[in-house]
Amino acid sequence: xxxxxxxxxxxxxxxxxxxxxxxxxxxxxxxxxxxxxxxxxxxxxxxxxxxxxxxxxxxxxxxxxxxxxxxxxxxxxxxxxxxxxxxxxxxxxxxxxxxxxxxxxxxxxxxxxxxxxxxxxxxxxxxxxxxxxxxxxxxxxxxxxxxxxxxxxxxxxxxxxxxxxxxxxxxxxxxxxxxxxxxxxxxxxxxxxxxxxxxxxxxxxxxxxxxxxxxxxxxxxxxxxxxxxxxxxxxxxxxxxxxxxxxxxxxxxxxxxxxxxxxxxxxxxxxxxxxxxxxxxxxxxxxxxxxxxxxxxxxxxxxxxxxxxxxxxxxxxxxxxxxxxxxxxxxxxxxxxxxxxxxxxxxxxxxxxxxxxx
Numbered sequence: 001x002x003x004x005x006x007x008x009x010x011x012x013x014x015x016x017x018x019x020x021x022x023x024x025x026x027x028x029x030x031x032x033x034x035x036x037x038x039x040x041x042x043x044x045x046x047x048x049x050x051x052x053x054x055x056x057x058x059x060x061x062x063x064x065x066x067x068x069x070x071x072x073x074x075x076x077x078x079x080x081x082x083x084x085x086x087x088x089x090x091x092x093x094x095x096x097x098x099x100x101x102x103x104x105x106x107x108x109x110x111x112x113x114x115x116x117x118x119x120x121x122x123x124x125x126x127x128x129x130x131x132x133x134x135x136x137x138x139x140x141x142x143x144x145x146x147x148x149x150x151x152x153x154x155x156x157x158x159x160x161x162x163x164x165x166x167x168x169x170x171x172x173x174x175x176x177x178x179x180x181x182x183x184x185x186x187x188x189x190x191x192x193x194x195x196x197x198x199x200x201x202x203x204x205x206x207x208x209x210x211x212x213x214x215x216x217x218x219x220x221x222x223x224x225x226x227x228x229x230x231x232x233x234x235x236x237x238x239x240x241x242x243x244x245x246x247x248x249x250x251x252x253x254x255x256x257x258x259x260x261x262x263x264x265x266x267x268x269x270x271x272x273x274x275x276x277x278x279x280x281x282x283x284x285x286x287x288x289x290x291x292x293x294x295x296x297x298x299x300x301x302x303x304x305x306x307x308x309x310x311x312x313x314x315x316x317x318x319x320x321x322x323x324x325x326x327x328x329x330x331x332x333x334x335x336x337x338x339x340x341x342x343x344x345x346x347x348x349x350x351x352x353x354x355x356x357x358x
Contacts, residue, residue, distance in 0.1 A: 009039060026052065026059055026340050033065055037072065045069050059343045061336075067104045074100055091117060091126040098130045107134050125161035128154045129168060136171060145223035148179070152219065159188070166195060173205060179226040181219060182209035245349065246270050246323060252345035253325060262333030263341065264313065269324045307335055318342040 016032040029052035036045035049066045056062055071078070081097040084090075094117040101110040110130055118127035135151030138144075152175065158168040169188040176185035189206040196202055246268055253266040306317040314329040316338045325342050 009035070024052075024055060026056055026061060026344060029056075030061065030065055033069065037069065042069070042073055046073070056343055058346055059340070061340060063105070067106070071104055074104070085116075089120055091121050091124045094121075095126050095130065102133065107137070110134060123161075125158045125165065128157040128161070129165070132158060132168065133171075136175065139175075143227050145220070145227045148175070148223045148226070149219070151175070163191070164195075166192065173209070176222075177205060177208060179222045181222040184219065184222075185209040248349040249323070249325070249345060252348045253327075253342075256327075256341050256345060259341075262330045263327050263338065264330060265328040267326045269326060314338075 013032065013035050016028060016035065019028050020032065029048060033045045033049045033052070036042075036048060046069050049062060049069050053059070053062050053066060078097065078100055081093055081100070084093050085097065094113055098110040098113045101107070101113065111134060114127040114130035114134075117124070117130070121127070132151050132154030135147060135154055139148040139151050152172070155168050155172050155175075158165050159172065162168075169192055173185040173188040173192065176182065176188075186206070186209045189202060189209055192199075192202045193206055250268045253268055256263050257266050306315075308315040308317075309331075313331050314333060314335075316327045316329060316335060318325045318327070318339060325345065327338050327342070329338055
């Protein structure tokens, strides 16, 4: 590589860094990360994407990019494990590779590994362990009863096959206590207490399970009750904190209209507020109604974005917490660009409110 080429590449990085200081958009962060990766500087690429996610923690684009950066760092180990699975597979190899995929957010690949492991080692519990952890993550994200049941079934298969699988016992007991099924948690906590007799947290959990264990526990009823409780808790409430959050978010979305990114108008609608049908041709109100009714019917734990095209152009609705961000856009506007703008508005509103971003 010539000195001129190196200088040009370094100059491009410096320009991107200055642009981030002036206007820290998601796309600029992405360009800088890609530059560092192209030059083989994994450490700086990782540093920049972590910095970007602190500012825009809800950005799916940045989350995917972070996964890609981490994958580059883990590529050597992943390739080694893949070769080992082809030549001399073991349950431990499958578990380690699944761990790496899960750490990268690639649950689909981990599930495919679990299926392959089950075919090669039908009497081993590793495949159920992988499936149970993925199911538990999904359940805790959506709190849908059927996902909880699938996770419990897989993890109980692990314990049935290996009574000394302490990690499975621990997370099962934690899950049972979460849904108020102390009676189901007790046998796992008893085993854990015998194994870890000095662990005060286990003793406290055992006392909690004993106190809540009254009669037989129906897992289906406990999971259903937990799901219904989650839906009730998720009902919108009005507070001064909510009002301040909506005010900041409206300020940020209002600025997006002035950026000439194809957004013609923007509106933030709180949970207890009414839409203006005259301004939006009734389209946004229809979309919001569909979202509320589809939440239970589709059993997805929530719907988050919608697109509707008509004589008005494009209407894009994006859900954040208990409110909706609505954007009226020109026909040429890309949906992904609007979603990115919405995430920037949300993150900037959080920064304006002094909230801690993790």
